[in-house]
Amino acid sequence: MNRRHFLVSVGAGGLVAATGVTAFALTRTPTAALAPWAEAASGHPDPRRFVLNHAVLAPNPHNRQPWIVELTGPLTMTLWCNLDRRLPQTDPFDRQILIGLACFAELAAIAATAIGYRLEVETFPAGEPWPRLDQRPIAHLRLVRDGGLSADPLFAQIPHRRSTKRPFDMARPVPAAGIAALERLSTDAARITAVTDPAILGTLRDLTWDAWQIEAATKRTHMESVDLMRIGRREIEANPDGISLGGPFLEGLSLIGQLSREQLADPASSASRQGADMYRTMLAAAPAYLTVVAPDPSRAATFAAGRAYLRANLTVAALGLSLHPVSQALQEFAEMDGPRARLDRLLDTGAPRRLHMLARLGYGPAVPQTPRWAASTRIRTA
Numbered sequence: 001m002n003r004r005h006f007l008v009s010v011g012a013g014g015l016v017a018a019t020g021v022t023a024f025a026l027t028r029t030p031t032a033a034l035a036p037w038a039e040a041a042s043g044h045p046d047p048r049r050f051v052l053n054h055a056v057l058a059p060n061p062h063n064r065q066p067w068i069v070e071l072t073g074p075l076t077m078t079l080w081c082n083l084d085r086r087l088p089q090t091d092p093f094d095r096q097i098l099i100g101l102a103c104f105a106e107l108a109a110i111a112a113t114a115i116g117y118r119l120e121v122e123t124f125p126a127g128e129p130w131p132r133l134d135q136r137p138i139a140h141l142r143l144v145r146d147g148g149l150s151a152d153p154l155f156a157q158i159p160h161r162r163s164t165k166r167p168f169d170m171a172r173p174v175p176a177a178g179i180a181a182l183e184r185l186s187t188d189a190a191r192i193t194a195v196t197d198p199a200i201l202g203t204l205r206d207l208t209w210d211a212w213q214i215e216a217a218t219k220r221t222h223m224e225s226v227d228l229m230r231i232g233r234r235e236i237e238a239n240p241d242g243i244s245l246g247g248p249f250l251e252g253l254s255l256i257g258q259l260s261r262e263q264l265a266d267p268a269s270s271a272s273r274q275g276a277d278m279y280r281t282m283l284a285a286a287p288a289y290l291t292v293v294a295p296d297p298s299r300a301a302t303f304a305a306g307r308a309y310l311r312a313n314l315t316v317a318a319l320g321l322s323l324h325p326v327s328q329a330l331q332e333f334a335e336m337d338g339p340r341a342r343l344d345r346l347l348d349t350g351a352p353r354r355l356h357m358l359a360r361l362g363y364g365p366a367v368p369q370t371p372r373w374a375a376s377t378r379i380r381t382a
């Protein structure tokens with residue numbers, strides 16, 4: 001029986017022996033796409049490569065991995081945005097992309113402490129790019145040997161950090177001690193707050209779902225996501241970025257013709273309707289939210305907010321909690337103006353302040369690590 005028959009049989013009546021199903025499931029892990037996680041853990045004699053191997057594991061929008069790093073000296077590097085990897089429809093000012101780059105820099109800084117270095121990060125050395133990121137560098141990075149330094153305790157959480165795109169347990173509230181630990185991460189440059197007030201939570205759940213539907217119903221913003229979907233192991237291994245639809249179940253659906261980019265592009269298809277149902281359930285399962293707010297809309301403040309978000313994401317992992325950014329209502333395309341204004345009124349984050357991250361917070365299931373391009377593929381030598 002070829003693989004196609006094998007899965008049709010499963011769909012039609014479960015005729016296939018369990019051993020066959022298990023064998024199929026066991027071969028679906030995109031091993032090469034996950035190798036960068038093991039590469040980071042295995043260490044590297046060059047401190048620049050050590051920190052970069054960790055930095056590529058950063059959370060970032062649609063897993064675009066928009067970073068390019070130039071090695072400029074034995075202990076110095078320059079971070080650039082790969083301008084082809086931006087999300088112009090849903091992120092017209094490259095704000096979310098910049099947050100991903102800031103998460104990259106903060107992971108690099110945390111990894112540096114594990115090998116006795118401090119990482120100095122000089123942002124926008126050639127000026128702040130506006131309204132979009134451009135050819136100018138995002139940051140100069142300098143490793144400085146520091147004998148008195150101890151490893152940042154968050155370093156140990158790097159392999160455990162996730163963006164958990166699953167429903168959270170509504171019967172398990174987030175403990176007060178966890179909320180206090182997260183809010184303590186606030187700095188002058190980025191305020192971190194947990195939302196737990198039941199009245200606000202209900203409105204936020206509705207608002208995030210409304211915003212999700214607007215993004216999905218707006219052809220150009222929806223297609224930006226559809227074009228980045230990688231369905232099944234072969235596509236994920238070929239392009240270890242974007243939105244991975246992997247694992248035996250989704251790959252099985254794709255093999256029997258029930259899941260394709262064409263179907264997902266059509267909001268009326270059963271694949272799209274099932275996807276929307278999945279999202280509605282997930283967005284409703286938010287026992288709390290975490291927010292990151294900057295005091296002003298500058299690029300420097302956005303970068304600081306991104307660094308703070310990364311620390312919050314690692315702290316969430318240390319606390320055994322889960323975090324999932326839900327960014328649709330924050331997005332700056334015209335159709336989202338209404339929800340964005342409602343969100344700012346609800347959270348009191350109007351100008352000059354800037355809400356940069358809104359993420360579901362709670363207890364979720366364990367989920368796998370996500371694909372990455374190896375650091376070596378993102379490095380240029382001066």
Ligand SMILES: Cc1cc2nc3c(=O)[nH]c(=O)nc-3n(C[C@H](O)[C@H](O)[C@H](O)COP(=O)(O)O)c2cc1C
Pocket residue numbers: 057058059060061062063096097099100103161162163164165324325326327328369370
């Ligand atoms: C600025 C930013 C915005 C994000 N927005 C969303 C979002 O709206 N929905 C979502 O499912 N994930 C969102 N994510 C999470 C990314 O999809 C995730 O970081 C990426 O797929 C890599 O997965 P990982 O964080 O589990 O390693 C966002 C991440 C960042 C940094």
